[in-house]
Structure formats: C-alpha cells, structure tokens
Amino acid sequence: MIQEIATETEEATMEPTLRTMDQPGFHIPVMEKEVLEYLNPKAKDTVVDATVGTGGHALGLAHIIGPEGRLIGIDRDGESLSLARQRMQNFSKQCQWIQDDYRNLDHILESLRIREVDCIFFDLGISSYQLDNPSRGFSIKGEGPLDMRMDQRSYISAYDLINLLSQQELSSLLKNFGQERWHNRIARYLVLRRAQGPIESTKELSETILRAIPLQYQSHRIHPATRTFQAIRIAVNRELEALDIALDKSIDFLKMGARIGVIAFHSLEDRIVKEKFRSFAQKGRLKLIFKKPLGPSEEEMKSNPRSRSARFRVAERIQ
16 A cells, blocks of 8 residues: 655755755765766656655755656655655655555556656665664664564564575575575574574574584675575565566656666666666667666775665666
C-alpha cells in the first residue's frame, strides 16, 4: 500500500541552508556532482528519486527544478523519509514523500496521476543513517538485533533467515547474494551455533562468521563478515528482484529525451543495471550516455570512503 507523508505548507525557497544540509545522521550523497550533471534536470521538471533516503541527492535535484518543479521521493524506510522531509522543509511545496517499494513505481506514479517524468534516479544499497544505527541491525561493528529490514512493516527479518533456513539454503544465499568464498563453512558454523540457542544479535552473527573463516584468509581491507551481512540484507529486502522489476517499469514513464540514472555498490546490482540498459539500447528505446560506469573521484573516496565501490550508469530514452 502506498503511504504518502504529508508535506508542510510553508513557501519553498531555492537556497538550501546549512541547517538542512549538515544535520548529524544525514547520509552524504555519493557522486552528487556527477548525478546532477548527467541526469541533467532542469527548472520545472518532474523528477523521481526512487531511493530518496534522507534526501541527499533530492536536495540538489529540488534546488535545480525550482518551485515550479515536482519531486517524488520514494523510500521503504519511514524513518529516513521523515528525515528527508525535515531536511527539505524549505522545498516542501514541490515535494511528495511516498513510503513504498520502488518495485511499485507504476502504481505510485499512477496514483499521483503522473504519466511521464523528466528523470528517474536510484541510489542503491544502504544509507549511512541506517548503517550507523545499531538498532536497525545492519552494522557489523555495533551490536543490535538481527533485523536488516528497510521497511519495518515487513514480516521477514535477518533473524528469521539466520535461524530458520537450512544449512544448504544458507550456503546458497551467501554464495548467490554475497559472492562469499566461504559460504559452505559459514553456513555450517551458523547451524552449529544456533543449535545452542537462537542467534539474536549482529555481534553474535559477526563472531560466528569470524570463527568460520580461516584466520589467514580474513581480509584486513574489509571486515570478514561484510559479504555475509550484505547477502542477508539483500535477501531480507529482496533487493535484486525489486531492482529488475523497477527498471522495467521506469522506462515507460520517461519522456523522450528523459534520463534514468542508477548508482550501484554491488557487482550483482550493477550487472542487472548494465544488462537492462543494454537490452533496452539494443531495442532502440534507450541510449547509453557512457558505455562504462563512472566511479567516484579520488578526492571523494578520501573524504567519503563508503563511496569507493559506487558505479554510476545513465541512459536516455530515445523511443
């Protein structure tokens, strides 16, 4: 069901303030300069931020499209949407906030009586706000419940998968969604550990993974549990399936000459985007703006290390 978060009534302005941009907890937008340049939004445009989060990219988009433009901000996370609304209160008249899964993009836009848009943007993965909040269960370092749900209204959590799936199912999940080399060992250790009692916290999960991976193969560059946590999160939220569906639906809502852009942080996500864009290009519906994805600058990676795996692809509708 689509849930629209009501907007404020005050006059929209064109200048974002430091207060709205720099409050603690807000996600730092990755490759913001490149997004605004290659999506090419203009004054009075209608744009969709399908993963609006706390409003990092949306703030720049709203600034460009101006008070006569229209920004549709979609996110599964109600807490993030509330922060985005707070962050962008000066742009409230041109923004609408929708708590829903972007796989339902067609129903969302149809309910708003929108038939075509000037650009659609996806920033995939998890936000700093979610990652840094231990109670959400995404963090490897902090201790929190095994949750990992983007939408707190969802029924299935990480706890359910970790404690209920068979060893074979866990192994397959870690291999397919996390590309984890040690998927068999980790699955076996998880089953052995939960035989002593349910695995209930991110700390317990992380410690079990560390015991499963031989010490000499544990990476010092990234936490050894990273791929497992990533795989579980993707499975809990059915992220790859949702992305595939959403990209198919997005093309039909783009005006001729309108653009769609996606930032992916995982090779499986990027592969879906690459293949989907290529397929539409071969059918003559899209034109690729650049053949290979753009990555963040060296300067951005130094100032925001979480941006280092970002890959940005853009296409334009031509038919």
